[in-house]
Amino acid sequence: xxxxxxxxxxxxxxxxxxxxxxxxxxxxxxxxxxxxxxxxxxxxxxxxxxxxxxxxxxxxxxxxxxxxxxxxxxxxxxxxxxxxxxxxxxxxxxxxxxxxxxxxxxxxxxxxxxxxxxxxxxxxxxxxxxxxxxxxxxxxxxxxxxxxxxxxxxxxxxxxxxxxxxxxxxxxxxxxxxxxxxxxxxxxxxxxxxxxxxxxxxxxxxxxxxxxxxxxxxxxxxxxxxxxxxxxxxxxxxxxxxxxxxxxxxxxxxxxxxxxxxxxxx
Amino acid sequence: xxxxxxxxxxxxxxxxxxxxxxxxxxxxxxxxxxxxxxxxxxxxxxxxxxxxxxxxxxxxxxxxxxxxxxxxxxxxxxxxxxxxxxxxxxxxxxxxxxxxxxxxxxxxxxxxxxxxxxxxxxxxxxxxxxxxxxxxxxxxxxxxxxxxxxxxxxxxxxxxxxxxxxxxxxxxxxxxxxxxxxxxxxxxxxxxxxxxxxxxxxxxxxxxxxxxxxxxxxxxxxxxxxxxxxxxxxxxxxxxxxxxxxxxxxxxxxxxxxxxxxxxxxxxxxxxxxxxxxxxxxxxxxxxxxxxxxxxxxxxxxxx
Numbered sequence: 001x002x003x004x005x006x007x008x009x010x011x012x013x014x015x016x017x018x019x020x021x022x023x024x025x026x027x028x029x030x031x032x033x034x035x036x037x038x039x040x041x042x043x044x045x046x047x048x049x050x051x052x053x054x055x056x057x058x059x060x061x062x063x064x065x066x067x068x069x070x071x072x073x074x075x076x077x078x079x080x081x082x083x084x085x086x087x088x089x090x091x092x093x094x095x096x097x098x099x100x101x102x103x104x105x106x107x108x109x110x111x112x113x114x115x116x117x118x119x120x121x122x123x124x125x126x127x128x129x130x131x132x133x134x135x136x137x138x139x140x141x142x143x144x145x146x147x148x149x150x151x152x153x154x155x156x157x158x159x160x161x162x163x164x165x166x167x168x169x170x171x172x173x174x175x176x177x178x179x180x181x182x183x184x185x186x187x188x189x190x191x192x193x194x195x196x197x198x199x200x201x202x203x204x205x206x207x208x209x210x211x212x213x214x215x216x217x218x219x220x221x222x223x224x225x226x227x228x229x230x231x232x233x234x235x236x237x238x239x240x241x242x243x244x245x246x247x248x249x250x251x252x253x254x255x256x257x258x259x260x261x262x263x264x265x266x
Numbered sequence: 267x268x269x270x271x272x273x274x275x276x277x278x279x280x281x282x283x284x285x286x287x288x289x290x291x292x293x294x295x296x297x298x299x300x301x302x303x304x305x306x307x308x309x310x311x312x313x314x315x316x317x318x319x320x321x322x323x324x325x326x327x328x329x330x331x332x333x334x335x336x337x338x339x340x341x342x343x344x345x346x347x348x349x350x351x352x353x354x355x356x357x358x359x360x361x362x363x364x365x366x367x368x369x370x371x372x373x374x375x376x377x378x379x380x381x382x383x384x385x386x387x388x389x390x391x392x393x394x395x396x397x398x399x400x401x402x403x404x405x406x407x408x409x410x411x412x413x414x415x416x417x418x419x420x421x422x423x424x425x426x427x428x429x430x431x432x433x434x435x436x437x438x439x440x441x442x443x444x445x446x447x448x449x450x451x452x453x454x455x456x457x458x459x460x461x462x463x464x465x466x467x468x469x470x471x472x473x474x475x476x477x478x479x480x481x482x483x484x485x486x487x488x489x490x491x492x493x494x495x496x497x498x499x500x501x502x503x504x505x506x507x508x509x510x511x512x513x514x515x516x517x518x519x520x521x522x523x524x525x526x527x528x529x530x531x532x533x534x535x536x537x538x539x540x541x542x543x544x545x546x547x548x549x550x551x552x553x554x555x556x557x558x559x560x561x562x563x564x565x566x567x568x569x570x
Contacts, residue, residue: 058470076473088467092489101485102475156475
């Protein structure tokens, strides 16, 4: 495993509003290996999304650089596909069309029309949405929308898959189902994944490492927890697993004992 | 209790060996259920139609009756409905006559006016959508143009007519210009609001898959703005129909507007009343036409 596939170096971010400048992130340093699944966890307002958006290229950091395979990240691109929290499907396109718009753009010159069609269908099958390909987003459930969002991101064959609280808006059962799907896909494709979450169980279940952030302003990485659980992981077996319980306790300890939400933020 | 005893009664008869009866009764049972809902559905549809169609018909009848009553006495200034129909009978029954000059049937008058609206409105739609997208996307364009548009849009359509006559020195393009300048404002304003309301998520998606400027325009901006654009177009087409009738009164020639003016000059009040009804119906249909097109083009977007 290459240990410096993805590298955050001294990332700092300040937002300026008139005379007031708010420092959101300070001195964030992180290296992620290829194929690694990393979760970012922290209280609201700790700059998790900001960090993800800097990696996604949607924001430019005030200080520091992000390197992907040694190259500086300075704009958005399909090599860092994002699964958005609220799925962000285009409502006037079908399920198929929402994946195809990305595939046609990214592989427009390298794949033939038939190959692109097959690739769209392959990715829809990967998330079990092939049978609903002609439906429009408003005709499918929230969980299905997020599946399509994941298919769209995967179809770009990203070097890093970015997930911004991908299951935050879903009910518990759908969420568990999708988490299993993501673990399965990750096992099959070996993507490098960076995921934001609020859910301690989700972070421990899915990740190789859990990155815990301190509270803002001027948030930074407080602690990194390695999750040494063997894959494939099964949620039923893990429920009684001692190692799982230890990891879960460590994250909870960090979030609620040492970095409790400041009263004003709540 | 009654149902229970009935059930046991049926069970009892089922136990008894009766060979012929069950076959026939089964036939009747399978035939009846589908018949009933169809009949019910038809009556329900009829009832619904009646409840929608009847109230306006009743109001119309009362209006005509009161009008007839008020205008029937000798010395009334306006003709009663019966006289309107009798006077304008030729105009009503033959919309296709053509006696040369401006003496033409209702069909030719209305289609001439509609043609002018079609041309002026099409220009307004193209320019209005383009300017609306520009204002919606560029803060500087908005700051520069929006205040000017807000002032200009309050200028009444006919106030533009002398100016355009002076500029074009011809009545035909002047009428088109009045249509254009009247209907463009709601199109610009609604389009720009639509563009400004495009969710940041859609822009992020476009950024991640690296759509070019042009691709963003026709794959994201236009489809996301379609419901707003059609709201603007609907208001615009209504305004342009208002403006063309007024403009035609002044510039003359064939057209429903001048027809009314001409009828006034030759005291054909009944013709004016029939023309007003036609104008109202055409305006209503124009509005429905744009709304229907908008509904088909924007399906999926508005329902989100």
